[in-house]
Structure formats: structure tokens, C-alpha cells
Amino acid sequence: MQKCEQRLENSKRFLDAKQEVQKRNQRVENIRRFSVPNDQESHIHNTDSIAESRKAESLAGTSSIVPTSINVICFGVDGAYYPRLHEVICLCPSCKGCTPLVSLSKWEAHTGCRQKKWKLSVKLKDSSQMLISWLESMIDNGAMDLGFQAHSQEQVLRGLLQVPYVPVTLKWTPEKCAVCGWVEDYEYNQILVCNRCQIGVHEECYGVKASETGGSFICRACESSEKDKECCLCPVRGGALKPSVIPDLWVHVYCAWFMKGIFFRDISKMEPAEGILSMDMSKFKQQCVICKQYHGACIGCWECDTTFHATCALRAGYRMELSTIMGQDELKKVSYCARHRKPSESGRLVIAALEAEMLLQEKLRRERVEAEIRREKLRKQMQQEYSMVTTSNDDEDDSLRPFQLMNHDSEKECTIGPDDEYSRLTCSRLYAYRGPSCHRGGFKESVPNMPAGYTRHERKEILRLRQHPGVHEFLSNEERLMNLKKTQNSRICFGKSAIHKWGLFARQDIQEGDWVVEYLGEIVRQSVADIRERRYKQQGKDCYLFKVSDEIVIDATHKGNIARLINHSCAPNCFARILTVKRPVNTCIILIAKQNVKAGEELTYDYLFDPENQTVPCLCRAPNCRKFIC
Ligand SMILES: C[S@@+](CC[C@H](N)C(=O)[O-])C[C@H]1O[C@@H](n2cnc3c(N)ncnc32)[C@H](O)[C@@H]1O
Secondary structure, X not given: OHHHHHHHHHHHHHHHHHHHHHHHHHHHHHXXXXXXXXXXXXXXXXXXXXXXXHHHHHHHOOOOOOOOOEEEEEOOEEEXXXXXXXXXXXXXXXXXXXXXXXXXXXXXXXXXXXOOOHHHHOEEOOOOOEHHHHHHHHHHHHHHHHOOOOOOHXXXXXXXXOOOOOOEEOOOOOOOEOOOOOOEEXXXXXXXXXXXXXOEEEHHHHOOOHHHOOOOOOOHHHHOOOOOOOEOOOOEEOOOEEEEOOOOOEEEHHHHHHOOOOEEEEOOOOEEEEOOOOOOHHHHHOOOOOOOOOOOOOEEOOOOOOEEOHHHHHHHOOOEEEEEOOOOOOEEEEEOOOOOOOOOXXXXXXXXXXXXXXXXXXXXXXXXXXXXXHHHHHHHHHHHHHHHHHOOOOOOOHHHOHHHHHOOHHHHHHEOOOOOOOHHHHHHHEEEEEOHHHOOOOOOEEEOOOOOOHHHOXXXXXXXXXXXXXXXXXXXXXXXXXXXXXXXXXXXXXEEOOOOOEEEEEOOOEOOOOEEEEEOOEEEEHHHHHHHXXXXXXXXXXXXXXXOOOOEEEEOOOOOOHHHHOEEOOOOOEXXXXXXXXXXXXXXXXXXXXXXXXXXXXXXXXXXXXXXXXXXXXXXXXXXXXXXXX
16 A cells, blocks of 8 residues: 555656656746847848738837847856757857857756856856846747747758858869869860959859850849849858848858758759758767868768868868769768868869769760861851951951950841850950051050950951951861960060069050960979979079969979069959860960950069068059068
8 A cells, every 4th residue: 555655656757757857857948949030130131020020020029139149157257148949159268169059957057057057157247147047038028929930941951050150262263264263264165264252263164154144243242233142151251152042141153062961952053051950950060170160061071070161172282072973863072171181183172973974074075076067067058158248348447446346236136145056166265356457546556356255246247357467267166375475565565573583574454364375395203393493593593383272383493485574463464374285185374364454554464472471572553462471
């Protein structure tokens, strides 16, 4: 009997305890659910959330303001509490806000408080009110009773992104693709440079077609001037950004590539990025070993638990691989930390897509055949039209005024559109000059390959330009390179520089995008260049080393041309581009005008020296001068 009573008593106690736990859980859950997005305080610009919040306020007849974060104190230690996440960041001298968000009970233990009841130990810093009573008052304000749903994944993500961080600035340069990091570009996959932020991206890496840019590429982030777009997956500013399916949230193409579960809805356009909300949110709470921050989502080393941001890894030269497995559609995304990095030729992205490589080769082969057929067809067509034009008694002067003629409405019917299969073969390879002999004004202005975009070219116009002796039509980079070599003496010369001794100057106006000169010299690896530099210094020789990328240097000391005299500027008007030509198979470096350069102006290039090796003071006098050639 006694045993029976004892058991009854025990089960009653158990039930009471269970109810107590349930009540407590309910309360915690209520606290978790209470936060209402508020259009004054929150940075959420999602119209649905704002509408939801307004509805809630009008229903409750109150306008409870839920701050993004609130200063709290526990056992004399400061913290920042994020109501939307119901978590806290420790601000103690050893953490200094650099630790991840943790639960209140974990933080309480971290502060050294032994209460093991955050509700009794955590207070608001400013008023000494208990945090729990502040939360309850917020709930009593009506927000809880209105049936708000628990935090959506999106709210959690936006809350996480509001945690303060230090943005990481990278040097994005136009000469290498901001997505894959390679400097080389190809005829079928050119590097396009954004006219506004000057990042370079391969057509395929960024999902853009040169033929559709109208000659002036502007990256997606620069399209609108609304606030600076930031990647929600890392703290790195700028770069090749694309929108995601979530309003206002952007991602680096590179971050998206390496983040498991993220993919682009339209792979040909590489946007919008999907899958962010299905990600494991714990990735957003991991610390990057490179930038030491918790902002964004981390990827991990293939061999160990080290976590880092994809773009930080790119910056640090970690080995990153994207590979497809034969017979499988899925892309394998692999990255290695500094300790486990395997030897990599470039220390950068390796695309080892066997199948994709084969498909690409096939595509290239097919395209070559098709291009050959197209070229043949075009040649015949042009021959026919050319004979028509030359017999149509056109005024000679008129034939040499391309800009005016482009606006002739009467000729619109023969406009070549961006989708025209001949557009690349005609417009993009066209290169012409309006020289003194053909213009009364006497100035010589180059008409580059895409003066006003494809759609503005008239086929008749192209045919007319072909009659002028200064006009070149290039069907390949080899042809263009040959012409560059032939004409470079008329374009550039050397002279006394205001920057340093001798420099390279423009003899005539050069337009943005024009090829200026080929930089001749021996192509060597950085390590070889370092040895040679030391040797030249010992021998008291001037050295002419031209750094093209982190891996490639051109030594023009013994085998160079006039281009070696180009001086450095922190605001250069030229940039270098590695080009692969097929006949003879060769890699060459071309200096290209980054902006319009007037005749007589000095041509400059950013030497891209190692920022840590600040030995030569820079004399470029550019407003953004970095003070040293680095
Ligand atoms: C390839 S040479 C350029 C041609 C050089 N001006 C000459 O007359 O031989 C590179 C050297 O020029 C100097 N130089 C180039 N740009 C400079 C700059 N912005 N400020 C200071 N020195 C510069 C540095 O001494 C550098 O090592």
C-alpha cells in the first residue's frame, strides 16, 4: 500500500515536473516567436514582412518597437542580445564581439555566472531591468497573442546578417576574371570589364554574352545605383555579384559555386541564386579562419573541420576544385585549407570537369566548323553586296562618316541585331579610322570595333567602311595581333615622362578598349622573376619585369620592345590581357586602353607589385596613389 502511494506520489511529481518543463518550453518558444519585423528598426526591406508587421501593429493597437539588438549584462560582462535570433554575442574583453552568436544559457556560463538560469542573471544594460521581464512586456504588448508564426528561415537569415562585421576589401582588377581568377581569355569566352566598377569577368563565368552588351558591359551590381550590393555569403565587398531569389540578397558567383545546395536557376545567365534558405543555418555561425569573422556562410576543408569563406579562400590562394564525375550530373565542390592544400599549378581554382571538358571541346569543334561555314557564307554575301554598293554611286565623303550614318532611319531595315548570326563576324571585328585625309577637321579618331553597339551598325555602313584603306576587318585574334604589330609605331612612342625617366606615350587618340601594344619579353614564373630581379640589381642593370598576374611575369630586360618603358600608375589608363592565339600557338600580352587616351598623354599600367613589398615610392601623382609601387 505504502509502495503504491509512493509510486503515485512519484508519478504526480513527475507529471508536475513535466508540466513545468512544458510551460517553460512554451514560454521560451513564445519568446522566440515574439519578435515582429518592424519597418523602423529592422533592416528588412521585404515588403511582405513589413506588411505583416504593420498588420500586426494595427491589430494590436500598439506599435511595439523591437530593436535589432539590445545591450545586456550578465555577471558584469557585456553582451549584445539579438531578439530576432534569441541569441547573444559576447562583448567581454577576450571575445570583443568576435565570437559567434550563442544561446543565453551558454553565454551565462561563459560569463562565469553560476546561477544556471539566464532569466535571473541577464539584465538590460541601460535600465537594469531583467531581460526576461523586458521580453514578457514585449509579449504582453500583444505581439504574441496575434498568432505570429515562428521565425521563418528568411527572418533568421536576415537577423544573422545584421550582426556587425568588418567588410573585407579585395583588390578587384580588370585583368583577371573576378569569378574564376584566371587572367587568360579566349575568343569564345572573353573577359568583359564592367564600365563602372572595373571588375573583369569571363562571359561564361558570369553568364553574359559580349554580343549582348552592346559594347559596354555593366555588371549586375552596378546596373542600379541603389545602395551597395553585398554578398550574403561572405564579408568580401565588391566582386562578381548576382541577385538571389530573395529580395535584396546578393551572392558572389564564386561563393555560390562552392556553397553546397546553392545553384543558379538559369545557368546560362548565372542567376538568380537559389537554395540559400534551404541551407543549414549553422554554416552562418561558423568562423572563417582567414578573415576571423562570423559574417556569411562558411565552407569547409575536404580533409578537416577548418571553415572559411569561399572568397577569403580565393584571396588566400587555397586550392578549390569544381569537378564533375564521369556519368554523374552533380558537380563536386571541393576546397582545402592551408594545411591540406595539395600542390596546385596555380594555387587557384582548378576546373577539372572531365565530361564538361569533353563537351566543351566538342562544342568548340562544332563552333569552329559552323564559324567556318558562316564565314564563307558571309564572304560571299559581302562580295555580292559590295558590288551592289560600289555601283550605287555613293558620295565618297558620306561613306566615311560612320557616326552620322548610323542614325539614318532610312537604313534601319538592314540593322544587324545582337542575335544576328553574323553580328560577331561583322561588327565586332570591324576596326576603322576616320583620318585627317577623310575629315575636314583634320583629326584622326579611331572607330573601334563596337562604336555604338551592335544594333547601331548598318551592314551597308560596314561595307562602306571596308572601302577605306585604313579599315581592317578581323576575323580572328591572330589577324588583329598582326595588325597591332604593323600599326603600333603610328600609335605610340617613347618620351620624357613626368613620372619616371622615360615613358610610353600615345601618338594619336586611343579609344577605350583599343589594343595599344604587345608587350614582348620572356614569360617566366614569379619565382624565376624574383631570382632574376636580384641578379639584375647585383649587376646594376635596369630591370624590366612586368607582372601580369600572381603567377606570370614577363621579363623584357633582354628581349623586350618599346612597351617595356611603360610606367606604373595607381590610376592607370591601360590594362594587360593575356591572349592565346592559335597560329602559331602562342601566349601574348596585349596592353589595352582602359579609357580614352588623348594624343600626347602618357600611357600607364598598374604594375600590381606585391603590396607587402613596399620598397619603391610611387611618383604617379594619382589622387588614389598608394604611395608605393604595389
Ligand atoms: C619598366 S621601367 C619603366 C621605364 C622607366 N621609366 C625607364 O625610364 O626605364 C620600371 C621602373 O620605372 C620606375 N617607375 C615606373 N613607374 C614609376 C612610378 N609610378 N613611380 C616611381 N617610379 C616608377 C621604377 O623604378 C621601375 O622599376
